[in-house]
Amino acid sequence: MLKTFKGGVHPPEYKELAKDRIIERLPEPKRVILPLSQHIGAPARPVVEPKQRVIKGQLVAEASGFVSANIFTPITGTVVGISRQPVAGGVHTECIVIEKEGGSGEEFRFEPLKDPAPAQIVERVRDAGIVGLGGAAFPTHVKLSPPEDYPIDTVIINGAECEPFLNVDYRLMLENADELIAGALLIKRAVNAKRLIIAVESNKKDAAEGLRTRAGDGIEVEIVPTKYPQGSEKHLIKTVLGREVPSGGLPFHVGVLVQNVQTAIAVKRAVADGLPLYERVITVSGPSVEKPGNFLVFIGTPASEVIGAAGGLKEDAAKVIFGGPMTGIALSRLDVPVVKGTSGIIALSKNMVCSFDEADICIRCGRCIDACPMGLEPYLLGTLSRLGKAEALLEHNVFDCIECGSCAYICPSKRNLIQLIRLGKVKAKEAKEQ
Amino acid sequence: MSEKQGVLKKLKVSAPPHILHPDTTQKIMFTVVIALLPIVLYDLYLFRWYAAVTLFWSIFGAVFAEALIQQIRRVPLTVSDGSAFLTGVLFALTLPPKVPWWISFIGGFVAIALGKQAFGGIGANIFNPALVGRIFVLLSWPQHLTADWFQKINLDTISGATPMFVAKQFYLGNVKVELSDFYLIHLFRNPFGSMGEVSAFLILFGFVFLLVQKVIDYVTPLAYVGTVALLTALAGRDPLFYVLGGGLLFGAVFMATDYVTTPITRRGKLIFGIGAGFLTFLLRLYANTPEAVAYSILFMNAMTPLIDLYTRPRVFGVGKR
Numbered sequence: 001m002l003k004t005f006k007g008g009v010h011p012p013e014y015k016e017l018a019k020d021r022i023i024e025r026l027p028e029p030k031r032v033i034l035p036l037s038q039h040i041g042a043p044a045r046p047v048v049e050p051k052q053r054v055i056k057g058q059l060v061a062e063a064s065g066f067v068s069a070n071i072f073t074p075i076t077g078t079v080v081g082i083s084r085q086p087v088a089g090g091v092h093t094e095c096i097v098i099e100k101e102g103g104s105g106e107e108f109r110f111e112p113l114k115d116p117a118p119a120q121i122v123e124r125v126r127d128a129g130i131v132g133l134g135g136a137a138f139p140t141h142v143k144l145s146p147p148e149d150y151p152i153d154t155v156i157i158n159g160a161e162c163e164p165f166l167n168v169d170y171r172l173m174l175e176n177a178d179e180l181i182a183g184a185l186l187i188k189r190a191v192n193a194k195r196l197i198i199a200v201e202s203n204k205k206d207a208a209e210g211l212r213t214r215a216g217d218g219i220e221v222e223i224v225p226t227k228y229p230q231g232s233e234k235h236l237i238k239t240v241l242g243r244e245v246p247s248g249g250l251p252f253h254v255g256v257l258v259q260n261v262q263t264a265i266a267v268k269r270a271v272a273d274g275l276p277l278y279e280r281v282i283t284v285s286g287p288s289v290e291k292p293g294n295f296l297v298f299i300g301t302p303a304s305e306v307i308g309a310a311g312g313l314k315e316d317a318a319k320v321i322f323g324g325p326m327t328g329i330a331l332s333r334l335d336v337p338v339v340k341g342t343s344g345i346i347a348l349s350k351n352m353v354c355s356f357d358e359a360d361i362c363i364r365c366g367r368c369i370d371a372c373p374m375g376l377e378p379y380l381l382g383t384l385s386r387l388g389k390a391e392a393l394l395e396h397n398v399f400d401c402i403e404c405g406s407c408a409y410i411c412p413s414k415r416n417l418i419q420l421i422r423l424g425k426v427k428a429k430e431a432k433e434q
Numbered sequence: 435m436s437e438k439q440g441v442l443k444k445l446k447v448s449a450p451p452h453i454l455h456p457d458t459t460q461k462i463m464f465t466v467v468i469a470l471l472p473i474v475l476y477d478l479y480l481f482r483w484y485a486a487v488t489l490f491w492s493i494f495g496a497v498f499a500e501a502l503i504q505q506i507r508r509v510p511l512t513v514s515d516g517s518a519f520l521t522g523v524l525f526a527l528t529l530p531p532k533v534p535w536w537i538s539f540i541g542g543f544v545a546i547a548l549g550k551q552a553f554g555g556i557g558a559n560i561f562n563p564a565l566v567g568r569i570f571v572l573l574s575w576p577q578h579l580t581a582d583w584f585q586k587i588n589l590d591t592i593s594g595a596t597p598m599f600v601a602k603q604f605y606l607g608n609v610k611v612e613l614s615d616f617y618l619i620h621l622f623r624n625p626f627g628s629m630g631e632v633s634a635f636l637i638l639f640g641f642v643f644l645l646v647q648k649v650i651d652y653v654t655p656l657a658y659v660g661t662v663a664l665l666t667a668l669a670g671r672d673p674l675f676y677v678l679g680g681g682l683l684f685g686a687v688f689m690a691t692d693y694v695t696t697p698i699t700r701r702g703k704l705i706f707g708i709g710a711g712f713l714t715f716l717l718r719l720y721a722n723t724p725e726a727v728a729y730s731i732l733f734m735n736a737m738t739p740l741i742d743l744y745t746r747p748r749v750f751g752v753g754k755r
Contacts, residue, residue, distance in 0.1 A: 005750075006750075009455070011453055011455075012453070090447065164453065234750065234751070238750075244750060244751050245750075245751050246751045246752070247749060247750070247751040247752045248751075249751065317444070317445075318444065318445070318446050319445060319446045319447075319448075319452060320445055321452055325450070325451060325452040325453045326450060326451045326452075326453070327450050327451070328450055328452060329450075330445070330446065330447040330448055330450075330452065331445060331447070332445055332447050333445070334445075346452075348452060348453075352453070353446055353452075354452070354453065354454040355448075356448065356449075359510060359512075361459075361512075361555075361556055361557050362557045363459055363462075363517075363556060363557050363693050363694060364557060364693045364694050364698050365462065365693045366651075366693065366698040366699065369698060369699060369747060372747075373750065374749060374750040374751075375747040375748050375749040375750045375752075376747070376749060377698075377746065377747065379698070397749045397752070400749055400750065400751070400752075403450075405450050405451035408450075408451050408454070409451045409453065409454055409455055410455050410457075411454075411455075412455070412457045412458050412459050412461070412462055413458075413459050414454060414458070416448075416449060418449050418450055418451065419448075419449035422449070
């Protein structure tokens with residue numbers, strides 16, 4: 001019997017659609033759109049001018065604070081503009097737009113580091129613009145720099161990939177196991193941890209076995225139950241180590257650092273190969289994608305081009321999502337760019353698209369309470385949010401909600417609970433600030 | 435650009451999650467109706483038209499009240515969610531088969547009007563609507579709901595009183611009934627009580643069905659029935675007699691598991707079950723009322739908001755480390 005956390009749900013996995021598709025590298029796009037804000041924290045500051053020529057791998061925008069990240073161009077070409085462009089989420093944000101020029105073959109790389117010291121690893125990770133590639137896009141160098149009073153004893157590499165449809169980490173664990181292990185060891189060294197655990201969900205046993213045979217001494221490969229949201233770092237820590245990150249706290253409060261599989265590989269490439277972060281692997285899948293697959297994509301490529309590489313959308317496509325179906329962002333248009341945090345593009349068919357019931361009636365079945373991995377009362381949070389009860393929302397720990405979507409997924413009344421809770425957080429924050 | 439705009443128009447946008455569990459409120463309500471179906475069919479077999487008429491007017495009264503009041507309140511009609519239909523069935527099953535049709539209708543109507551819509555409709559009511567209807571008609575027209583009903587149907591039966599009444603007689607020693615007969619009657623063919631109590635076996639069947647369908651939690655019924663059994667045993671009585679007799683099993687499985695009017699957490703359900711069991715024990719042994727189960731559940735319904743307040747789940751990362 002595998003250890004687990006309380007709550008969670010078991011949505012259909014839909015992994016089989018693209019599970020066995022080998023990662024395919026897409027060609028350089030003619031044009032990239034690089035949002036200055038594609039990570040958690042302050043937007044990056046442009047360091048190029050319109051009409052300036054840039055070469056592949058060149059820094060085009062620099063971190064504007066500690067919690068921020070550098071941005072690099074994946075193509076050689078000309079900056080055609082720095083302006084507001086549509087991005088995922090229905091908004092326009094400041095972007096650097098670059099147009100490709102015909103084959104020059106030039107490329108910028110950092111100096112590869114051999115046997116780097118911990119501080120050198122952290123510095124390189126920051127310089128290379130690495131952020132959490134599991135989807136959250138939190139700057140990795142920040143996680144690698146915990147406060148001194150909180151030593152990290154254990155690094156967990158997150159290979160849970162609990163979102164339906166996505167196979168990014170699965171493919172990388174199969175195809176790039178050695179780089180993953182090298183990256184994981186670099187992360188372990190960077191924070192001077194004693195233990196290194198690679199956690200893989202039980203539906204990816206083959207990947208776990210492969211890692212086990214390659215990993216040397218001192219690397220533990222642990223199989224965790226297939227349950228959503230197993231990949232949430234708090235719940236992965238709970239499952240693997242039995243430790244609970246305190247409310248409002250971060251993993252370093254319990255001596256743990258969690259990094260996603262692809263992030264670890266990016267760390268390896270930045271340190272050992274000098275590669276800045278300008279590409280990532282994404283899964284393009286769903287019932288309305290002609291040829292689902294896994295693709296190595298240059299960041300800034302418009303979604304429509306990536307979908308095109310997967311054979312395009314079927315006639316019945318009704319919803320296109322950046323990320324997984326539990327937490328992803330629904331797109332209103334397809335010319336928005338893939339960013340560092342885009343783990344997948346999922347196209348759902350008309351008969352798969354569900355609607356929330358705006359009547360917002362709770363029948364008190366209690367399924368959301370059983371599903372909530374944070375021990376919250378989602379039914380109540382939703383109602384309190386609708387009533388605008390900011391103080392009660394705080395009292396019921398609204399800020400502990402990780403917005404995993406388990407409650408809204410399981411709700412038989414189809415309440416739009418995540419939307420309500422997000423609104424509730426805004427209201428509670430306003431009340432707190434007054 | 436026109437192509438892009440075409441795509442733009444076609445795509446649906448919403449907050450996550452983008453996939454939802456197939457269960458709906460409607461599906462849950464009709465699953466409970468299906469769990470009740472063997473009991474209903476058995477009633478129709480035993481009591482024929484009497485059962486049919488009572489069921490029809492109860493359901494009609496409930497659904498009619500729901501639709502009428504929602505029309506007056508100018509809120510969306512939710513009759514199709516099946517909850518008023520279910521209330522109608524549950525209310526009918528609290529009645530003996532032969533009651534005047536207008537009692538069924540008024541009871542069904544009151545169950546929804548007073549028991550549910552008066553509080554704002556589905557999800558907002560404090561008391562179990564079917565039991566509100568039951569108590570309303572009982573207090574209003576007790577003569578139609580007790581001892582005399584089945585004399586009009588003329589079943590060849592052994593006694594003229596409801597089993598729990600017989601029970602009191604039994605223990606007082608006035609009437610001779612074999613205990614084993616009593617068990618068998620209640621398990622398989624009990625025409626003396628209300629229609630829901632016609633067979634403990636079929637109630638258990640519905641219980642298992644609801645568990646398998648994951649519609650209810652076993653905690654409430656088990657805590658409820660278990661408490662009654664334990665306390666009667668401690669009081670030196672036959673626990674099986676008290677478990678099988680009266681409306682306990684029906685109430686524990688179908689009334690004490692109502693989502694809206696009972697606690698939402700497991701710990702809360704446990705408290706609810708034990709509380710209802712304790713009250714049922716007290717009322718049955720020490721009060722002169724035939725409605726121990728109904729009153730116990732209604733009382734615990736009133737306690738539910740308080741129980742919810744004190745049984746909140748433990749928030750991840752708070753308290754235990």
